[in-house]
Amino acid sequence: MTTQQYPWPNGKRACISLTMDNMGEAADLNRGLWPKDKPIGSHFSVTEKLPLMLDILDKYHLPATYFVEGWNCPIYSDTIKHVQSRGHEIGFHAYQHEVWKNLDAETEIGNLNKSVExxxxxxxxxxxxxPPGGLVTERTLNLMKQKGMNYLSPAADRPALVDGVAMVPFQWESIDAYFYMASTAALRKGKGDTEEPLSPQVLKDRLFRRIDEVVGEGGYLALLFHPFLQTEDEKLKVMEEVLEHLASKKENTWLAQCKDVANWIHENPGAFGNDPGWDKAEWKKN
Structure with a gap:
């Protein structure tokens, strides 16, 4: 995988964003996996794992963007406001983690409206x-603009400006779910990996290499960690090691929240073009 060199602020050679996705039980509720008799509002990932992740971010002075499902706003309002108060950006991640590209018009509009409100x-x-699933409908960009959003973080190869919306992309091979989840077997197979989940050590080795490549080539990279996947001490330790390695690149790398990358793209449209290189890979087995 190669990247393209872009002009970044203050003479920085490359740009990397640290991101998190998914909060609490929103996705399980949407999929019918949450027990009907089990209370909501105290998911282990919110009460146990997220505080540890926030402390690691503080330790290395790293700003993050946390994409949160809209359902969480009334349920985990104190947590969301706390994350924001610690200097991190809160982004939109559907209402209950619906695969966005599959939504019909009425559902898409309703999902967006109730989430923003x-x-x-x-x-x-x-x-x-x-967008959960990495892709959107032909309506999404205009709907986003109507709600005051100026960037999309899709599955794609490179930053771009499309119809007045900045593309601040992620790549599947740079997220922990690609390595850890059994349900992403089809995605791994499609990208030349084993269908079996990969170890934290493999994640660490590959993300170290990817960070070094992007810094060397002057490109953009979004790293992604899910609180609900930090289920073992080894995984949390590997995440910290990746973030420590990322922090060591500060001298010549712009470590930026997605909203700041988006603003830079809007200010320098000629440097990024209008083709993000959409990745249409299916993220999980049907």
């Missing part, structure tokens, strides 16, 4: 959207 009620104003 719920966020604004607790003082969160989304600037960007990371």
């Amino acid at each position: 719920g966020a604004e009620a607790i003082g969160v104003h989304y600037k960007g959207f990371r």
